[in-house]
């Protein structure tokens with residue numbers, strides 16, 4: 001039986017990367033643009049094809065101006081599990097909704113997109129010919145058409161068991177592409193100033209999207225490092241500010257992280273990174289400061305706090321202070337410069353971070369951060385919590401067979417009240433964050 005095609009249905013073609021991060025990204029962006037996530041699909045697990053209802057095409061376009069998890073969006077005209085079901089679904093789609101895009105003055109082209117199978121040119125042409133019954137009156141223009149239509153065929157996810165016929169076939173009018181090209185254009189490889197833990201460009205944009213960062217927001221990163229997360233927020237029009245305990249990182253001094261380069265060059269700093277992307281006007285400042293001793297007057301300052309705290313793997317967790325005599329000549333330590341440091345236990349660090357966010361975020365503001373976990377021991381109860389912050393999403397990125405990090409997004413839902421409760425986050429032995437640990441390379 002043909003599947004009906006309700007009005008205002010859209011088809012999202014998702015990228016097959018960072019699968020767990022996709023749904024929170026789309027939900028966050030829809031809520032940012034006044035939409036609501038409404039869908040008849042039961043799971044969004046791994047499929048690249050998502051059907052959802054969006055109140056207007058404007059909201060769909062706004063969504064695509066931000067998403068790095070979705071490749072394209074289509075106004076869905078028909079959907080079926082076989083060609084016959086698709087054609088019958090298309091015949092049920094209201095003609096008055098088609099006509100504005102098919103009239104005689106218009107130009108168009110039809111594309112065939114397959115997932116998990118490659119079709120020959122002949123097979124593609126057959127599929128296009130089979131759509132003859134649609135009231136196309138315009139002229140075909142392959143180079144610069146006004147309207148692009150797509151047939152999208154889904155052959156499942158298993159490359160070792162590709163079915164003869166697709167599981168699902170969709171037909172839709174292309175509306176917009178997402179922002180996947182940002183991953184390349186902001187690649188850390190081509191960035192002016194980087195460090196060993198500079199955040200991957202794609203994940204930085206995902207974090208800014210989970211944080212619902214928008215124009216004119218003020219976004220803060222208390223563990224700013226080389227400012228990778230500030231760049232993504234600034235790209236979306238937010239003013240950015242950061243702090244780090246390491247003087248050399250903040251001032252762009254010390255040893256370079258690039259091969260073939262010993263020392264950081266002049267102007268290798270966060271401000272210059274923003275300049276590289278034409279975003280300097282969004283730079284507020286970066287300061288040397290210890291996140292365990294925030295020096296802020298009481299108040300709400302930030303629309304979002306987006307951060308990647310140290311895990312004690314490539315970056316040690318430290319705070320200022322000393323149990324010993326202050327050592328002399330610390331300026332001779334060129335790699336990092338934290339004059340005098342004490343260990344900062346990870347659970348204290350997350351406790352401080354949540355309290356700080358609860359105090360300084362505006363109501364509705366979001367905290368987005370990475371939590372390292374030792375997977376065999378992890379349970380959801382280990383995720384730090386705070387009475388003023390609601391958990392929005394918790395997505396895993398595996399790092400090794402036993403370790404992962406989880407991207408936690410929380411929203412401030414209540415005016416600040418100091419929380420003295422115990423922070424129960426699991427800090428596994430695999431993340432020896434309570435000591436100044438040596439750098440162990442791992443790739444993210």
Ligand SMILES: C[S@@+](CC[C@H](N)C(=O)[O-])C[C@H]1O[C@@H](n2cnc3c(N)ncnc32)[C@H](O)[C@@H]1O
Pocket residue numbers: 195197198199222223224225226227228229243244245246249289290291292307308309310311315316317318319320344
């Ligand atoms: C994982 S890195 C952040 C990397 C950053 N997202 C980037 O793109 O470069 C963590 C940073 O936290 C800093 N840090 C460690 N302990 C700190 C503390 N107590 N207060 C503030 N910053 C601290 C480290 O110097 C390091 O730069």
